[in-house]
Amino acid sequence: MNAAIRTVEVGGAQPYRIAIGPGLLDDGAMLAAHVRGRHVLVVSDTHVAPLYAQRVAVALQEQSTQAQVMVTCLAAGEASKTLDSFAELMRELADFGATRDACVFALGGGVIGDLAGFAAACWMRGIDVVQLPTTLLAMVDSSVGGKTAVDLAQGKNLVGAFHPPRAVFADTSTLRTLPERELRAGLAEVVKYGAIRDVDFLDWLDVHVDALLAKDDAALAEAIARSCAHKAAIVERDPFEHGERALLNFGHTFGHAIETEQGYGGLNHGEAVAIGMVLAARLSTALGLATADDADRLRALLARFGLPTALPTGLDADALLARMRLDKKAAASGLRFVLWDGAGAARVVSGVPDAAVLDVLRAG
Ligand code: NAD
Numbered sequence: 001m002n003a004a005i006r007t008v009e010v011g012g013a014q015p016y017r018i019a020i021g022p023g024l025l026d027d028g029a030m031l032a033a034h035v036r037g038r039h040v041l042v043v044s045d046t047h048v049a050p051l052y053a054q055r056v057a058v059a060l061q062e063q064s065t066q067a068q069v070m071v072t073c074l075a076a077g078e079a080s081k082t083l084d085s086f087a088e089l090m091r092e093l094a095d096f097g098a099t100r101d102a103c104v105f106a107l108g109g110g111v112i113g114d115l116a117g118f119a120a121a122c123w124m125r126g127i128d129v130v131q132l133p134t135t136l137l138a139m140v141d142s143s144v145g146g147k148t149a150v151d152l153a154q155g156k157n158l159v160g161a162f163h164p165p166r167a168v169f170a171d172t173s174t175l176r177t178l179p180e181r182e183l184r185a186g187l188a189e190v191v192k193y194g195a196i197r198d199v200d201f202l203d204w205l206d207v208h209v210d211a212l213l214a215k216d217d218a219a220l221a222e223a224i225a226r227s228c229a230h231k232a233a234i235v236e237r238d239p240f241e242h243g244e245r246a247l248l249n250f251g252h253t254f255g256h257a258i259e260t261e262q263g264y265g266g267l268n269h270g271e272a273v274a275i276g277m278v279l280a281a282r283l284s285t286a287l288g289l290a291t292a293d294d295a296d297r298l299r300a301l302l303a304r305f306g307l308p309t310a311l312p313t314g315l316d317a318d319a320l321l322a323r324m325r326l327d328k329k330a331a332a333s334g335l336r337f338v339l340w341d342g343a344g345a346a347r348v349v350s351g352v353p354d355a356a357v358l359d360v361l362r363a364g
């Protein structure tokens with residue numbers, strides 16, 4: 001393997017490797033090593049497919065001479081992460097004649113990764129999926145750990161499955177074409193790892209804000225590898241989120257409620273999570289956990305990355321609270337939040353009083 005390529009191993013019952021570095025999408029031999037059968041479906045979206053799908057299809061076809069490679073393309077954006085898109089993929093796999101040894105390559109951001117991963121989880125009760133993340137967010141979070149899902153109007157990711165990939169290839173050269181807003185969104189999930197489990201990483205991020213925003217190769221590779229190492233360490237111990245994996249949802253109960261309330265057409269996931277982390281930190285302060293200084297430092301770091309840190313105007317606190325009740329992280333006993341103990345530590349707290357949550361939402 002090329003010296004510029006870093007790897008992170010994800011252990012557990014179904015181990016796999018995350019490869020991180022430039023040029024991976026052109027390495028047909030490495031991609032094709034995961035093709036077992038005669039059907040390869042590359043799933044992508046209308047922004048990513050014109051940039052990269054042909055390259056991937058050609059690289060795969062050259063190496064998998066026995067297989068037929070088909071590319072399918074969905075409309076870009078969260079609004080495509082639906083049961084309708086899922087049904088479309090099921091019909092395409094049926095028309096393709098895909099057998100149980102077929103392989104899906106998810107080429108795109110988290111929307112494509114979640115959707116194509118869910119299709120792979122369901123087609124014939126489960127076929128192989130290889131994740132080819134092209135957003136920073138997908139490289140550091142959604143392509144790793146096997147969570148796949150689609151959204152409903154009622155809530156984010158409500159229909160899905162755990163379906164780990166066979167492999168993840170994070171081709172960092174694809175970040176060259178990633179819009180700045182999407183880069184910032186990915187940085188929100190990077191900050192999350194520092195916030196919940198790595199003070200040194202938070203300090204490193206503080207120093208490297210400018211380099212990361214300038215897409216400095218070395219800084220991005222370091223941030224991706226460190227983030228993936230954190231995610232791998234957690235998901236290999238708790239693949240089905242019975243315990244510590246829930247900590248990865250820091251900021252997500254608020255964030256998902258914002259995304260759903262905006263009809264999946266407002267803030268993107270990373271932006272909503274950034275606001276969610278600020279609100280979760282404030283809630284933690286109100287409940288006597290993190291200090292106000294900790295919460296301010298987190299907010300300031302997210303702001304330096306150009307991320308929003310306050311609720312957008314027009315969102316109603318009661319409506320957001322109602323959304324949170326349907327979040328997967330809510331339990332019968334009441335609202336459950338990942339709360340923050342200050343830099344580097346977080347915990348799951350059940351039965352958080354509505355009044356405390358509403359106070360934080362109303363303060364915005
Ligand atoms: P996305 O997939 O919508 O991608 C963002 C935008 O960037 C899209 O318009 C896309 O077409 C475009 N794009 C992607 N790569 C590009 C590139 N290299 N060059 C140019 N444009 C490019 O959004 P996302 O932020 O990657 O993912 C968000 C989704 O991930 C949400 O649905 C969220 O729920 C999910 N998610 C899942 C997990 C998980 O564990 N499964 C974790 C975190 C987030």
Ligand code: GLY
Pocket residue numbers: 141142144145147245246248249
């Ligand atoms: N993004 C949260 C998780 O994978 O568990």
